Amino acid sequence: MAPVKRRVFQSKKQMAEELAKYTADLSSKFCKERGIFTVVLSGGDLISWLWKFLEAPYIDSVEWSKWHIFWVDERVCGWDDTDSNYKLAYDGFLSKVPIPAENIYAIDNGLGAQGNAELAAERYEECLKQKVNQNIIRTYKSSGFPQFDLQLLGMGPDGHMASLFPGHDQINEKVKWVTHITDSPKPPPKRITFTLPVINCASYNVMAVCDKEQADSAAAALTHTKDLPAGRLTADVEVVWFLDQAAASKLPHGWCSIL
Ligand SMILES: O=C(O)[C@H](O)[C@@H](O)[C@H](O)[C@H](O)COP(=O)(O)O
Numbered sequence: 001m002a003p004v005k006r007r008v009f010q011s012k013k014q015m016a017e018e019l020a021k022y023t024a025d026l027s028s029k030f031c032k033e034r035g036i037f038t039v040v041l042s043g044g045d046l047i048s049w050l051w052k053f054l055e056a057p058y059i060d061s062v063e064w065s066k067w068h069i070f071w072v073d074e075r076v077c078g079w080d081d082t083d084s085n086y087k088l089a090y091d092g093f094l095s096k097v098p099i100p101a102e103n104i105y106a107i108d109n110g111l112g113a114q115g116n117a118e119l120a121a122e123r124y125e126e127c128l129k130q131k132v133n134q135n136i137i138r139t140y141k142s143s144g145f146p147q148f149d150l151q152l153l154g155m156g157p158d159g160h161m162a163s164l165f166p167g168h169d170q171i172n173e174k175v176k177w178v179t180h181i182t183d184s185p186k187p188p189p190k191r192i193t194f195t196l197p198v199i200n201c202a203s204y205n206v207m208a209v210c211d212k213e214q215a216d217s218a219a220a221a222l223t224h225t226k227d228l229p230a231g232r233l234t235a236d237v238e239v240v241w242f243l244d245q246a247a248a249s250k251l252p253h254g255w256c257s258i259l
Helices: 012-034 044-054 085-092 109-114 117-133 196-201 212-223
Strands: 004-009 037-041 067-071 073-075 150-153 178-181 191-194 204-209 238-244
Touching: 004 012, 012 037, 012 044, 012 150, 012 204, 012 238, 044 085, 044 150, 044 204, 067 085, 073 085, 109 117, 117 178, 117 191, 212 238
Parallel strands: 004 238, 037 067, 037 150, 150 204, 204 238
Antiparallel strands: 073 191, 178 191
């Protein structure tokens, strides 16, 4: 099983700087190896921690034209809706870096605007399959699941990741690549989400978590004292939890040395 590493930072600023460095290093590695870097984003606070990419050296040194962007979960709404994870990422990040528009794979705008969660999930899975056929996304060993190069994930205070919530059935999906939920405890209620097997096939998974509201769940997930979706996170190569001091404050003594 892939190692689960922890990195605890004194401030969100430091965390954002290291997150950019970690991601840029993987971008160089994958662009060199395969000429493509597949990156999966989540919503929530994550996008606000990507600001470092908009500055030197990254804005000029990253091979943006080789990036392909996907979403681990999305709210079922149109692209211009204030709930949209696509809009959040576009406004805060994607519109400011030269990633080609055709390399950005958002939820189907029409199905989102109609609120059709089931069909939107099916359509997004079809989109992933098409990208596998075009050799943009790799597949994981013999399982046939898509394998992304890097996923940048977040965790809610209840321990959810993507739109896999504690006590909801979506976490048990074993066949589909993308599923949907219509009663999400975090608003809005309708969402589509990658399933756990897909999330865990990624080569590298980053779980970025800040603030004291997440501290209990971060500790429970990392020590496995509660069965939380975020505690089931693994990867093919490695998982790294990026935590600020507040989010790491409930980790067992000695687990949270500052980096
Ligand atoms: O659509 C969403 O709501 C997000 O993708 C979600 O899965 C997020 O990553 C976590 O809820 C953490 O969110 P915060 O960073 O806002 O706590």
